Amino acid sequence: MTHDHDPHDHAADDRLPEPEPDGPGLFGDAPAEAKAATAAPPYRVLARKYRPTRLDDLIGQDSTVRILRNAFAQGRVAHAFMLTGVRGVGKTTTARIIARALNCIGADGKGGPTADPCGVCANCTAILADRHPDVIEMDAASRTGVDDVREIIEATRFRPMQARMKVFIIDEVHMLSRNAFNALLKTLEEPPAEVTFIFATTELRKVPVTVLSRCQRFDLRRVPQALLAGHFGRIATQEGVAFSDDALTLIARAADGSVRDGLSLLDQAIAQGVLDGEGAAHQRIEAPLIADMLGLADRGLVFDLFEAVMRGRTDAALSLTDQAHARGADLGVMLADLLDIVHTISRLKAIPALRDSPDLPEAERVRGATLADSLSVPVLGRAWQMLLKGVSEVEAAPDRREAAEMVLIRLCYVADLPTPEKLVRAATAGEDVAPPPLRPTGGADEGDAQACLATESAAASPLAGAAALPVTGRATDMPPRGGGQVRIVANGGIRVDAEPDAIAPPVLEAPPEPVPELTAEPPALRSWREMVAFVATCREAMLHGHLRHSAHLVRFAPPEVAIRIDTGAPQDLPKRLQALLRGQYGDLWRIVSSREPGEPTLDEQGAEIIHLHRTAAQEHPLIQAIFEAFPDATMGQVRDHSLDEYGLPPEELGPTTLGGGHEEAPDLEFAPLDADLVDGDDFGLSAF
Structure with a gap:
């Protein structure tokens, strides 16, 4: 089967495309659909768009900025820097700023090294665009061998092509092999005058000390949460997006001190914002949307859960977990949030000044301060230990939700139980045993409040809805035979079970013996x-x-x-x-x-006594006979139980005579205290 081809087809295919018209056509403007669409610039993520370009743009690194500014002002810039810190705090960014500061020539081309690079000269623009031939960046995570370091060493022998200084930026330097570090040592110690090394690492302990000693070290700190929230708020304003303060706080907390991580989350949050019909964000982004994005439970819901657990309200606690699970929150993460709340409350209890600190959101300051006033340190410590153990159980459990709910049930069970020392103290003093650890707040209903008040007044009824068996009765109600029994329950708690018909052994037959009071007068010092x-x-x-x-x-x-x-x-x-x-x-x-x-000091006197006893032991006929029978044997420590802690005999005996006098031989120990005594004939030593 043949096909007929037009001989002009190939010529038509080989023709160049016609140029686009640069003005209106012969019969007017072309139709709108025929106009060439202008290609939109590619989107740059916020972490790159708002990357700092000057030292003043670095947030949370005041110490590093101050030292670098003083170094450039005094002309004392080091030849090697070591930048360390967690991911996303600005290590590589700081390295590029230092490279620009070393090579900036100013807008007029006559400037020198400065802490404030101009940003418009050829060197600054080339370094900002990552295309400067004299600023070489290497990722040590992918180039770890000696050959890679040898390339750097060879490059240091040539002068810069267009810049003032040749800068080598090595990221993740701790990934270099040991041989690579050793190959770099000599060049790092005595580099050429126009070469500067800048290292960045997140694992400073993996860098050899020989390398650290040749570098000027800068520790980039985690950025505080309040500073991060303010920084994200300013960027969101520039992007034309409104965030609530609680939403920015959630993003800053999830960033964990990392600016880059926080900007990535902010980018994601803006993409999840509510759009109007024309595709523009017009509503303020609130905290629930951020919580859903991060897979977190609402902070207020976590506080509600903690209060329910501390009141022993199992039904309320499980109802709150159902709500969180329905919203997509991970209950294992919720337990970690409870740990964070316990830590926050403990800090508020230990440091009252934190109640006015701007680093904590207002909701956490108010509710946390209320809980800190209601809960004791032992109760918080017990909750911390149980939650800490529960988090590890959730990670190992086949069903995370079931494991998390079991942890919460255990917490509710021991919520209204006293600590062991409190129970013993109450039993001894005849006081009420166990008031609830947390008083009711305005959120509790009337029945719960009445139950709590009844428990506080008579210690005879449990908290409303509590899953744990309450501690009932008074210490004086526990008869010596029968009645209530003190029992240890799960996780170290104690409960008193009322069994009036059972005959049980006595729990506390008699009060503990009183501790003898210390004498008012101190002992007499006779020596x-x-x-x-x-x-x-x-x-x-x-x-x-x-x-x-x-x-x-x-x-x-x-x-x-x-x-x-x-x-x-x-x-x-x-x-x-x-x-x-x-x-x-x-x-x-x-x-x-x-x-x-x-x-002599007491220690010197005791050492002298011990030396005398050792000498006497070595001269003992039995020891000498043992050494003759076993030439390789060694004599261990010689102990004398009659000596005090300083190695000296009782003072009434007087010091050991060093001259011709003779005192009673010391009680030397050569065998365990429970060993049987033997005669010399048992060893075949008739001379003894």
């Missing part, structure tokens, strides 16, 4: 050793250690004690000892410093 031992009983560990190892007794003549302190020890030890004794004895004792040699 220097007793004085040093008294310091140890006062829990002054540092002072006791210095007196034991560095103080020489010169004279002990009550009420005056003269001591000499070694050169390397603190010379204010006499004053510190005087102050401690004054608090216990008033002005009875007077400690003075002396330059006379004095006695």
Whole structure:
């Protein structure tokens, strides 16, 4: 089968396209659909569009900006920088700003290095466009070997082509191999005058110390949440989009100190904004939309859940989790939000000044402060431990929702249970056992409020809706035989079960023995050793250690004690000892410093006694016979139970005689205390 072809077809195909008309046609303007549509510029994400180009544009890095400005002003710019911090805080951005500052020549072409690059000269524009031949960026995550570093070393031997300085920016430098780091050391220590190295890393500990010591280090901090929220608000205004303060707070919290992560979330939030008929965003973006985007539960809902759990209202807690799950929230993430709330409340309780801090949203400050006033530290600590364990259980469970709800049920179960020490204290004092940890707020209904008030007054009824069995009765109602029993329940809680018909062993047969009160008068100090031992009983560990190892007794003549302190020890030890004794004895004792040699320190005396005992043990016939039978044997530590903690015998026995005198042999220990005594004949040593 053949086809007929027009000989002019190929010629027609090879013809060049006709040029587009640059004006109206012969018979007027062309139809609108015939006009060439102008191609729209590609969209740039906010993280690139609003990337800082000057030091003043960096947010949250005041220390780094101040040091760099002073360095450029004084002409003391280092040849190598190490920029470290979490992702998205501006490490690579700062490196590019430094590169522009080193190579800026000003609008007139006569400028020098400056902390405020002009942004219009050839070098600034080329570096901003990532096409400058003398600013080389390398990603160490993909180029980790020695050959890659060798290329950099070879490039340092050539002068810059058009810039003042040749700048090498190596991102994720911790990914370089050990051999690559070693190959770079010599060049990094003595680079050419026109070469600058700028390293960026998120894992500073993986960078060898030999490299760190050759660089000027800058730690870029996480950007505070309030500063991030304000920055995102300004960018949203420039983009013509309105956000509520709560929505910006959610984005800033999710960014976790990273500007780039936050801008990416802001970009996504703008794309999810409500559009009118013409495709323009006209309504303000609220927090619920951001929460849905992030898969989070509303912050107010999390607070409601926490209050329900702390009141022991299992039904209300599970109803709130159903609402969150229906909105697409991850209950495992909700448990993490509860952990964050417990931490926030604990901080508000420990630092009351945070209640006026702008770093916390107003809703968290108000509701968190109310909860901080209602909850005790032990209750918050117990909730923290149970939630922390529950988060790990959710991650390992086959169904995250079921595991999270079981954690919340356990929390509700122990919500109105007292801590063990509180129960014992109440039982001993005959007081009511367990008021609820959280008083009702305006959100509770009348029945709940009446139940809570009844519980507080008589401790005889549980919280309304509580899943946990309440602690009922009074401590005095627990008879020695039968009646209530104290039982340990899940997660360390305690409950009292009322069993009037059962005969049970006594829970508390008798009140605990009273602790003997301390004597009003401190013990008498009859010697220097007793004085040093008294310091140890006062829990002054540092002072006791210095007196034991560095103080020489010169004279002990009550009420005056003269001591000499070694050169390397603190010379204010006499004053510190005087102050401690004054608090216990008033002005009875007077400690003075002396330059006379004095006695050896207590530690030196004890070491001398131990040395004498070891020498005596080595000379014992039994030990010598053992060494003859086992030449490779070694003698361990010689212990004398008659010595005190300083290694000295009781003071009434006097010091061990070093000369011709002889005292009773010390009680040396060569075997375990429970070993049987044997005669010398058992070893075949008749000489013993």
